[in-house]
Amino acid sequence: MKTTKYILLALTLLGLTASCMDSDWSAPAEETGVKSYGNKYIQATNLKTIAELKALYSSEINNNGLRVVKEAMQIRGIVTGNDEGGNIYNTLYIQDATGAIAVSVAQGGLYGPFAVGQAVLVELQGLYVGGYGKQPQIGTSYTNPNREDATPQVGRMSRYQWQEHYRLLSKDDALMDGINVTPTELTGDMGNLNIAQHCGLLVKLKGVVLSEADGKAVFAPDDGSVPLTSNCANRSINGLKNVVLRTSTYANFAKSTLPTGRVNITAVASRYNDTWQLLMRTERDIEAAE
Numbered sequence: 001m002k003t004t005k006y007i008l009l010a011l012t013l014l015g016l017t018a019s020c021m022d023s024d025w026s027a028p029a030e031e032t033g034v035k036s037y038g039n040k041y042i043q044a045t046n047l048k049t050i051a052e053l054k055a056l057y058s059s060e061i062n063n064n065g066l067r068v069v070k071e072a073m074q075i076r077g078i079v080t081g082n083d084e085g086g087n088i089y090n091t092l093y094i095q096d097a098t099g100a101i102a103v104s105v106a107q108g109g110l111y112g113p114f115a116v117g118q119a120v121l122v123e124l125q126g127l128y129v130g131g132y133g134k135q136p137q138i139g140t141s142y143t144n145p146n147r148e149d150a151t152p153q154v155g156r157m158s159r160y161q162w163q164e165h166y167r168l169l170s171k172d173d174a175l176m177d178g179i180n181v182t183p184t185e186l187t188g189d190m191g192n193l194n195i196a197q198h199c200g201l202l203v204k205l206k207g208v209v210l211s212e213a214d215g216k217a218v219f220a221p222d223d224g225s226v227p228l229t230s231n232c233a234n235r236s237i238n239g240l241k242n243v244v245l246r247t248s249t250y251a252n253f254a255k256s257t258l259p260t261g262r263v264n265i266t267a268v269a270s271r272y273n274d275t276w277q278l279l280m281r282t283e284r285d286i287e288a289a290e
Contacts, residue, residue: 037113042123042167044175046073051098051197054136057129062196066130066141066154075101076121076169078181080202081268084111085282087251090156093200093268094120095181100200102270104139107159116281119169119176127165130154133272135199183266190243190269190276199271205278206264207289210245211236213258220247220254234277246270246277253283262289 048056053075060067080100081093092103092114103122114120128141132154142155157165169175183204186192193201212226212235220226220233227233234244235258245265247254266285267278280286 037163037168038120038166039123039164040167042074042121042165044074044076044121046071047175048073048075049098050075050077050094050096050101053124053129054099054101057136060129061131061136062134064131064134064153066128066152068128068141069124069126071125073124074121075124076119076175076179077101078176078179079114079116079118079120080181081279081281082111082114082116083108084116085252085280087248087253088268088279088281089248089250093202093270094122095200095202096179099197100202100268102135102137102200103162104137104154104156105159105162106156107162113168117171117181119171119173119179121167121169121175123165123167127157127161128154134196135271189240193269195271195274195276199269199276201269202266203269203278204264204266205237207262208240208265209238209262210258210260211238213260215257215260217258218255219245219258220249220251222249222254242274243276244278246279251280253280256283259286259288263287264289 054061057067059065075094075096077094077096079092080095081088083089090104090106092105092110093100094103122138124138127138129136129138130153131137137154139154140157140161141152143152144150181202183202185204185206187206188208190205219235222228228249231249232246233249234246237243237245264287265278265280267280270277270279
């Protein structure tokens with residue numbers, strides 16, 4: 001009798017195993033790659049360029065305020081900045097042929113689905129657009145609970161909210177026609193750029209010298225040897241006013257030695273009020289100039 005029971009049990013388990021193997025959960029998803037992330041149902045019904053979006057919300061951006069997007073509205077562009085090197089925190093920079101903007105997301109590891117060069121479509125309805133230090137940003141409304149006089153500002157949306165607001169695109173998607181982002185090359189200074197129009201742009205500043213580079217100084221020391229603001233060190237560049245190379249003490253290259261001599265710096269040219277803040281993505285973004 002026991003033998004019979006064991007045989008029946010084995011046959012039952014075998015049947016269950018076969019059933020599981022045939023079920024959908026164990027099979028590869030039908031949609032992989034770009035369709036595995038975000039909200040695949042987002043459509044470009046009211047597409048705006050980044051320049052148009054910034055113009056619509058110029059008052060909020062210039063006054064460090066914010067306003068919710070109430071109607072269906074989308075932008076699309078290419079990711080130019082992420083957290084791969086630990087220097088850009090909880091933020092993506094997206095650029096199209098007209099300009100760039102920051103997207104604030106409370107999520108680490110953004111460089112996984114949002115590698116530099118990844119195309120993305122963003123649905124703005126329900127999100128907020130505003131400015132922090134006049135840097136245009138997309139996010140949510142945040143009020144500092146530790147300050148009685150705090151006013152709402154653009155803050156980081158949750159990863160779950162962000163998940164509902166983007167769709168990854170392939171580079172050959174029709175929506176990406178005419179958008180092929182490369183760094184804007186600048187020789188010696190930032191003089192050819194307008195800080196309001198071009199902030200957030202990916203640039204390559206060529207043939208400059210870092211003022212503090214003496215063969216010993218590092219990008220972002222945390223030993224008190226240099227002043228820090230929000231755990232970041234600002235390094236100056238010879239001959240340039242209102243331009244700093246800004247590095248977080250949490251960046252992977254924070255303790256790397258500043259290169260001496262003339263260098264080329266590829267960076268996201270963000271702004272804080274009237275100062276350009278160059279944000280390297282990884283240590284690969286700096287090289288000796290020819």
